[in-house]
Amino acid sequence: MKRLLRSWFVLVGALALALVLGNCARVLGIKPPDVKPFPHTAHLDKGINCRECHGGIANSSNADGTMHIPGTDTCVRCHKKPHDTHDCSNCHGLGYVREAVQADVANLKFDHRSHVQREHGQCVRCHRGILDNSDHVRPTMAVCLSCHEHQDDFAMRTCDRCHKNIRDEHVMPSSHVVHEGDWLREHGDRAASERDLCSTCHAERFCAGCHGVTVPALPEKQAFDDPLRIGVHRAGFMSRHPLEAKTQPGMCTTCHTPDSCENCHTKNSVSPVSGAKSPHPPGWLGLRGEPNDHGRAAWQDPTECASCHSGAGEKLCVGCHKVGGMGGNPHKPGWTSNKRPMFDQPCRQCHGGG
Amino acid sequence: MRRWLLALLIAAALEIAPARAHAEPFQLRADAFVYSQGSGAPTGYVALSGEDKLTPWADTEAVLWAGNGATADALVFLVRLHHPKNWGELRIGRQIISAGAVRPIHIDGADGRVRLPTGTSVEVFGGVPVQPQFQYGAWDWVAGGRAAQALGRSTTIGVSYLQQRDDGALAYEEVGMDFASAPTRWFDVASHAAYDLIDPGLSEARVSLAGRFGPLRPEVFALHRSPSRLLPATSLFSALGDMASDSAGLTLLWKMFPRLDVLPILAARTQDGDAGIDATLRTTLRFDDRGRGAITVDLRRQGSGLDPWSGVRLAVRLPITQRWQASTELELVVPDDNDPNPAVRALQRARGTVWPWALTSVSWSPVQHWQVAGAVEAASTPTSNFEVNALMRLSATWGGGT
Numbered sequence: 001m002k003r004l005l006r007s008w009f010v011l012v013g014a015l016a017l018a019l020v021l022g023n024c025a026r027v028l029g030i031k032p033p034d035v036k037p038f039p040h041t042a043h044l045d046k047g048i049n050c051r052e053c054h055g056g057i058a059n060s061s062n063a064d065g066t067m068h069i070p071g072t073d074t075c076v077r078c079h080k081k082p083h084d085t086h087d088c089s090n091c092h093g094l095g096y097v098r099e100a101v102q103a104d105v106a107n108l109k110f111d112h113r114s115h116v117q118r119e120h121g122q123c124v125r126c127h128r129g130i131l132d133n134s135d136h137v138r139p140t141m142a143v144c145l146s147c148h149e150h151q152d153d154f155a156m157r158t159c160d161r162c163h164k165n166i167r168d169e170h171v172m173p174s175s176h177v178v179h180e181g182d183w184l185r186e187h188g189d190r191a192a193s194e195r196d197l198c199s200t201c202h203a204e205r206f207c208a209g210c211h212g213v214t215v216p217a218l219p220e221k222q223a224f225d226d227p228l229r230i231g232v233h234r235a236g237f238m239s240r241h242p243l244e245a246k247t248q249p250g251m252c253t254t255c256h257t258p259d260s261c262e263n264c265h266t267k268n269s270v271s272p273v274s275g276a277k278s279p280h281p282p283g284w285l286g287l288r289g290e291p292n293d294h295g296r297a298a299w300q301d302p303t304e305c306a307s308c309h310s311g312a313g314e315k316l317c318v319g320c321h322k323v324g325g326m327g328g329n330p331h332k333p334g335w336t337s338n339k340r341p342m343f344d345q346p347c348r349q350c351h352g353g354g
Numbered sequence: 355m356r357r358w359l360l361a362l363l364i365a366a367a368l369e370i371a372p373a374r375a376h377a378e379p380f381q382l383r384a385d386a387f388v389y390s391q392g393s394g395a396p397t398g399y400v401a402l403s404g405e406d407k408l409t410p411w412a413d414t415e416a417v418l419w420a421g422n423g424a425t426a427d428a429l430v431f432l433v434r435l436h437h438p439k440n441w442g443e444l445r446i447g448r449q450i451i452s453a454g455a456v457r458p459i460h461i462d463g464a465d466g467r468v469r470l471p472t473g474t475s476v477e478v479f480g481g482v483p484v485q486p487q488f489q490y491g492a493w494d495w496v497a498g499g500r501a502a503q504a505l506g507r508s509t510t511i512g513v514s515y516l517q518q519r520d521d522g523a524l525a526y527e528e529v530g531m532d533f534a535s536a537p538t539r540w541f542d543v544a545s546h547a548a549y550d551l552i553d554p555g556l557s558e559a560r561v562s563l564a565g566r567f568g569p570l571r572p573e574v575f576a577l578h579r580s581p582s583r584l585l586p587a588t589s590l591f592s593a594l595g596d597m598a599s600d601s602a603g604l605t606l607l608w609k610m611f612p613r614l615d616v617l618p619i620l621a622a623r624t625q626d627g628d629a630g631i632d633a634t635l636r637t638t639l640r641f642d643d644r645g646r647g648a649i650t651v652d653l654r655r656q657g658s659g660l661d662p663w664s665g666v667r668l669a670v671r672l673p674i675t676q677r678w679q680a681s682t683e684l685e686l687v688v689p690d691d692n693d694p695n696p697a698v699r700a701l702q703r704a705r706g707t708v709w710p711w712a713l714t715s716v717s718w719s720p721v722q723h724w725q726v727a728g729a730v731e732a733a734s735t736p737t738s739n740f741e742v743n744a745l746m747r748l749s750a751t752w753g754g755g756t
């Protein structure tokens with residue numbers, strides 16, 4: 001009896017494990033989906049030429065605006081007894097593949113006629129995904145470039161020889177300038193040398209949306225319904241921002257003006273300027289021999305000091321650190337400047353003698 | 355005067371837009387965005403943008419927004435004229451200038467570029483740095499340029515220069531050098547460095563080397579940043595000098611399964627003898643092959659700097675039907691409170707030991723090119739024990755855009 005029970009447990013356990021693994025495989029994308037792309041290879045194996053179904057493609061030019069995707073009437077020429085009277089495309093093939101194909105017709109300048117003639121009807125030379133029954137029917141740009149030399153066009157950023165309006169395509173490059181990894185940090189490195197390449201796909205507002213001085217709301221805040229959109233100020237950034245600022249000194253200043261912290265804090269009534277309490281910890285400011293942390297903190301991140309004490313607030317520093325003042329020399333050892341101490345701002349505040 | 359100028363810009367955009375929206379190359383997008391905060395009155399903005407490609411040598415773009423009247427402004431207002439074969443282009447209006455290694459800047463002005471088939475490119479720009487509400491100083495201006503040369507098919511090297519004056523006083527003057535190369539399909543490198551000419555020294559230098567090996571994309575990066583040189587030279591705090599921060603790290607994107615990506619990011623950062631480790635582990639699982647639905651989990655530890663913290667973030671995007679989508683985002687931040695100074699530790703604890711934040715949203719596209727989205731956001735922050743916001747957005751496009 002025990003042996004029987006054990007066998008049952010093993011059997012049930014194995015079934016459960018298979019179920020879990022099977023679902024894992026489905027979730028992870030390892031197992032092919034239930035909805036399959038159109039079985040092109042089955043037709044090729046029967047010796048059916050592509051042009052028998054995609055009639056008219058050999059004479060198709062870009063101007064006619066159709067991809068000659070076969071309809072039910074084409075299918076029933078061979079499949080004389082269909083299971084039902086509905087359109088074959090309701091179940092066979094993938095709707096989004098057909099949509100992508102139509103989008104290509106709308107967005108690309110392409111002439112099938114000349115290509116079919118040149119390749120003697122061997123469509124798979126370009127449509128390589130057909131051989132794998134892939135849903136990726138569209139040839140990649142790398143396939144185009146295997147015959148067409150577009151290096152000069154690429155260098156001159158003239159994408160419009162093939163792309164009617166590349167910004168409207170909403171496609172991500174898969175063979176060059178691939179946007180992956182920690183792209184939020186990397187994008188500046190890549191854009192420094194090739195900003196005009198970025199602008200072939202991205203409109204000006206894409207850059208200005210984050211880097212503009214007059215930004216009404218950051219893109220990730222506008223697209224609050226897309227939490228997978230990357231952005232610097234994602235999620236609870238309002239809480240995190242003092243921590244983030246201290247982690248990367250100077251980072252905020254790459255976009256924000258020094259006084260933007262004070263402006264925002266004042267506007268939202270959380271500014272230490274308007275309150276009676278100092279935000280600084282004990283031991284921040286002291287006479288010689290007493291704890292005095294502010295100098296080192298200022299050298300570590302002067303942008304943080306500037307965020308509250310810029311403009312008129314600078315007088316607070318000058319009061320002690322002017323030449324001959326009790327605060328001593330505030331310059332970091334080894335610091336040099338091309339400014340004229342007696343004449344230029346901000347030097348003359350301390351060195352001007354007035 | 356400024357309000358009149360802004361009103362004129364908005365009126366011009368509204369006047370042009372509907373008339374030409376019927377022409378296929380022209381696009382118009384409008385967004386209305388409203389949010390409520392527990393402590394403030396509802397506010398919002400409207401953004402309009404358009405592109406005109408009726409002529410092959412010119413296009414335009416504008417993004418204008420209106421708040422409660424006092425905050426209305428323009429983000430982009432640009433006309434771009436270019437040679438049909440892109441040998442040269444001229445951009446006039448409000449725009450972002452990003453010329454090589456020198457800092458990106460938002461200007462009202464002009465940017466001209468000449469490109470030659472030899473791979474040579476020369477760019478010159480000038481104008482007035484953008485100020486909110488057009489509140490320019492009397493002698494505010496910025497000018498600069500970049501010269502670049504392509505070396506072979508995959509390498510570009512460039513030098514750039516920028517000078518900015520605020521009220522006539524020199525605020526920024528820097529030169530930069532940038533380099534990018536993708537010698538093979540599996541390796542590329544990008545780097546740039548900017549040198550401050552006013553307080554001589556390296557203001558920022560960055561390098562990133564990335565490779566591609568099947569499902570793996572490793573990247574090594576390094577960064578040097580001098581905070582005082584990022585401030586305008588007219589600021590007293592630029593004259594202190596600073597202890598620059600240096601960091602170096604590694605990211606490794608692993609496309610572990612067709613729908614599962616794992617991205618660990620590890621960086622070491624040093625400043626003034628203090629060193630720390632920053633680490634992030636980001637995992638993204640897509641619910642379908644196209645990634646319409648997905649879940650991502652971020653684990654973060656920021657161990658460097660004066661205020662270390664740890665956090666976790668969960669984000670889910672779930673398409674319910676073709677027209678409906680739901681999403682949610684949760685974040686927990688736990689700041690460290692182990693400062694050796696008991697008084698500082700007490701201050702740290704006073705702002706809360708855990709900062710939770712959550713947002714749940716639903717979006718609906720009743721017809722093509724129209725979308726409505728609404729969300730509720732709740733958080734406990736260092737300044738408020740509990741706050742709730744409601745957010746709403748209405749978006750529409752005309753003329754072929756999506």
